[in-house]
Amino acid sequence: MTASVSWKLERDGDDVAWLSFDKPGASANVLSKEVILELTGLMPELETRPPRALVVLSAKPSGFVAGADIRDFTTLKTPDEAYTLIRAGQKVFDRIEALPCPTVAAIHGFALGGGLELALACRYRIAANDGKVSLGLPEVQLGIHPGFGGTVRSVRLAGVRVAMDMMLTGRPYRAEQALAKGLVDRLVPLADLKTQAKALALARPPVRHRGLLDSVLNLGIVRGFVARALEKQVAARARRDHYPAPYAVIELWRRYGARGPAAFEAEARSIGNLMLTPTARSLVRVFFLQDRMKALGGKAPQEVKQVHVVGAGVMGGDIAAWCALRGLRVTLQDRGPEFVQPALARAQDLFSKRLRDPELVRSATARLRADVPGDGVPEADVVIEAIFENVDAKRALYATLEPRMKPGALLATNTSSLMLETLGEKLANPARLVGLHFFNPVAKMQLVEVIRTAATPAEVLQAALAFTRKLDRLPLPCRSAPGFVVNRILMPYLNEALFAARDGIGLADIDEVAVNFGMPMGPIELADTVGLDVCLHVGRILAQAFGREAPDQIAALVQAKQLGRKTGRGLYEWRDGKPVKPPRTDSPHADLEDRLILPMLNDAVACLREKVIEDADLLDGGVIFGTGFAPFRGGPINYARQRGPSAIVDRLKSLETRYGARFRPDAGWQDLTA
Numbered sequence: 001m002t003a004s005v006s007w008k009l010e011r012d013g014d015d016v017a018w019l020s021f022d023k024p025g026a027s028a029n030v031l032s033k034e035v036i037l038e039l040t041g042l043m044p045e046l047e048t049r050p051p052r053a054l055v056v057l058s059a060k061p062s063g064f065v066a067g068a069d070i071r072d073f074t075t076l077k078t079p080d081e082a083y084t085l086i087r088a089g090q091k092v093f094d095r096i097e098a099l100p101c102p103t104v105a106a107i108h109g110f111a112l113g114g115g116l117e118l119a120l121a122c123r124y125r126i127a128a129n130d131g132k133v134s135l136g137l138p139e140v141q142l143g144i145h146p147g148f149g150g151t152v153r154s155v156r157l158a159g160v161r162v163a164m165d166m167m168l169t170g171r172p173y174r175a176e177q178a179l180a181k182g183l184v185d186r187l188v189p190l191a192d193l194k195t196q197a198k199a200l201a202l203a204r205p206p207v208r209h210r211g212l213l214d215s216v217l218n219l220g221i222v223r224g225f226v227a228r229a230l231e232k233q234v235a236a237r238a239r240r241d242h243y244p245a246p247y248a249v250i251e252l253w254r255r256y257g258a259r260g261p262a263a264f265e266a267e268a269r270s271i272g273n274l275m276l277t278p279t280a281r282s283l284v285r286v287f288f289l290q291d292r293m294k295a296l297g298g299k300a301p302q303e304v305k306q307v308h309v310v311g312a313g314v315m316g317g318d319i320a321a322w323c324a325l326r327g328l329r330v331t332l333q334d335r336g337p338e339f340v341q342p343a344l345a346r347a348q349d350l351f352s353k354r355l356r357d358p359e360l361v362r363s364a365t366a367r368l369r370a371d372v373p374g375d376g377v378p379e380a381d382v383v384i385e386a387i388f389e390n391v392d393a394k395r396a397l398y399a400t401l402e403p404r405m406k407p408g409a410l411l412a413t414n415t416s417s418l419m420l421e422t423l424g425e426k427l428a429n430p431a432r433l434v435g436l437h438f439f440n441p442v443a444k445m446q447l448v449e450v451i452r453t454a455a456t457p458a459e460v461l462q463a464a465l466a467f468t469r470k471l472d473r474l475p476l477p478c479r480s481a482p483g484f485v486v487n488r489i490l491m492p493y494l495n496e497a498l499f500a501a502r503d504g505i506g507l508a509d510i511d512e513v514a515v516n517f518g519m520p521m522g523p524i525e526l527a528d529t530v531g532l533d534v535c536l537h538v539g540r541i542l543a544q545a546f547g548r549e550a551p552d553q554i555a556a557l558v559q560a561k562q563l564g565r566k567t568g569r570g571l572y573e574w575r576d577g578k579p580v581k582p583p584r585t586d587s588p589h590a591d592l593e594d595r596l597i598l599p600m601l602n603d604a605v606a607c608l609r610e611k612v613i614e615d616a617d618l619l620d621g622g623v624i625f626g627t628g629f630a631p632f633r634g635g636p637i638n639y640a641r642q643r644g645p646s647a648i649v650d651r652l653k654s655l656e657t658r659y660g661a662r663f664r665p666d667a668g669w670q671d672l673t674a
Helices: 033-048 079-098 114-120 138-142 150-158 160-169 175-180 190-203 212-217 220-235 245-256 260-274 278-295 314-325 337-355 358-367 391-404 458-470 486-502 507-517 523-530 532-546 553-559 592-609 616-627 636-643 645-659 669-673
Strands: 007-011 016-021 053-058 063-065 103-107 110-112 124-128 134-136 186-188 306-310 329-333 368-370 382-385 410-413 433-438 447-452 474-479 573-575 578-580
Touching: 007 033, 016 033, 016 190, 033 079, 053 063, 053 190, 063 103, 063 114, 079 114, 079 260, 103 114, 103 190, 110 114, 114 134, 114 150, 124 175, 124 190, 138 160, 138 245, 138 278, 150 160, 150 245, 150 260, 160 212, 160 220, 160 245, 175 186, 186 190, 212 220, 220 245, 245 260, 278 474, 278 616, 278 636, 306 314, 314 329, 314 337, 314 358, 314 368, 314 433, 329 337, 337 358, 337 368, 358 368, 382 391, 391 410, 410 458, 433 458, 447 458, 447 616, 458 474, 474 616, 486 507, 486 523, 486 532, 486 553, 486 592, 486 616, 507 523, 507 592, 523 532, 532 553, 592 616, 592 636, 592 645, 592 669, 616 636, 636 645, 636 669, 645 669
Parallel strands: 016 053, 053 103, 063 110, 103 124, 110 134, 124 186, 306 329, 306 382, 329 368, 382 410, 410 433, 447 474
Antiparallel strands: 007 016, 433 447, 573 578
16 A cells, blocks of 8 residues: 555555545545645556556545645746646646556545546546535636646547536536536446446446537637637626636637647646636635635534524515525414415425425425414524514514523524614513524525624524524624625615716616626616615615715605516516616716725725624625625725725715715725725
8 A cells, every 4th residue: 555645545456556535634635736746656656557447536525526725826926836836737637547557536526626627537437326426617716717637638528518518607517417418427326436436447348439519519610610609608797807717718729629738738828827817816715705704604502403484575485495495494484374375386496496306305395384373483493583674563573482482592683774782672682683684585695694783692693603504605794783784885886876877877887887897787787686675775774874865766666666676667677587778878987987886895994994894804705795796806895905995095085076975985994004
């Protein structure tokens, strides 16, 4: 047996070599610089005395390999350093591919990024069909592309269509999809993975080749046409100047057709340059922010098994459905069965789309039940109130819930704007009340604001954070304050869009400027998506709290029940879930981008100054995952630092002179400048 720190190489009685990966001190295997170096050191033994076959596998229960070690990226100073790092990985994978014996990657769980590239360097791939397999090349989500030969081998093995889908979207494939797409050769039960991997290697079946169509698409005369079509598809989702990586993937394939040493060399040079771009730096930062927010969940003070939700509207019903999807028993209460039934129907749709397996769908459905009388309250570990935004109504509900709740159960409100101190005034134990502010749509939005007061005990806050992670959501701990963090920062953006519209700027023009900055949708479309009634309500609360002017043109639309997407008409008309936008005027609006974005930054700085949130990193993560704030800019505070706090203050003063006091720089800019 030959061993390094992370790899163990041993041969069995049939002279089959087993190369096992187990990175010490890590829950998942990642390909760090040191790991690549160790693997390189093991290659001479395999090359000078080849075994009958080689099986590459993971000794970790979590999965095969999660990818490259992202921490290595943060140490790089020049593209040449990045190129050297990447070429080391390419070269050792090339040596695995060149071994004269059959090689098999035995995959369980995830094989992502560099992990899938390692598997692609093997002659065969076999995967455990246990519902946990996930194969993909998600590097584009970090502003880069595959670098250990993935842009070449994925096309060779699976063809242009599958490879480009993986690399340009970053979406992973499940086991059955991976088999159908040609990424794996066999699916077997997890218990049989090793024996079947050995049998596959010794049988040496013919290697699967891509189909005729993919061979035609890879011809030089055809690649140019296909590349232009791919670029058009990417451009509909991401601008080249914002996200250059997918365009680089297409260009590598267009030039080299996934052929020859030059393709690998070009891949390494390309990713080396991308790693040092502001986009990649910001997206890597977002990756670590997400990890930090996940870690906030920590250990739960007590296990949560049952949840009771009061309010079966869009938010309450969808929160209940998500809890059931995540394995919890859920009771859903409202005034009558007719109010609960639509929520149960939506839940059924969610279960069918997410779970697919009929037995899993039945199990999730059985975990969620209507409970008009509220019989589930005494058994619930968490009780979530999700009724309409009215202080008196919420207090009256708490008066009926609190006496029936078991000791230690968490009482949570999904309020989007009301202060916890006000809501909890009449509770016998106000300290047990926390805010769990989910965002719409619940099944898509990762963020949950976890709201505390000065009186919230640490164990209650930790229970709320842990519960949020149990739901596979990102917790953002923040202090009870008007608008909390996300709405506090988002509303000035929405308001300024309405002020701009009042000034005569076209709605489609306003949205276009925001999207060009990098927002996922413009503020006019966002207001319609959130609901004009919600925007009006939250906007008035924040305007009163901070003594600001609030735009009033949506009040008439709300009065007329034209609330946006949910009613089919608001600021826009909506057809089939999409806004019908008027033509853009293309008239110059020199101030408009700063008018929309700088108020967000100004309130972000105010949140830090007022200690609504612990630090700037958490704020950036919360705003990115809660609003979609241009991820490639790394969050509002990161963007402010890149642009320069002093320059932003000067710009705000200029806008204040022209448009009024709503642009007055917050005092917190002094702290950020320092």
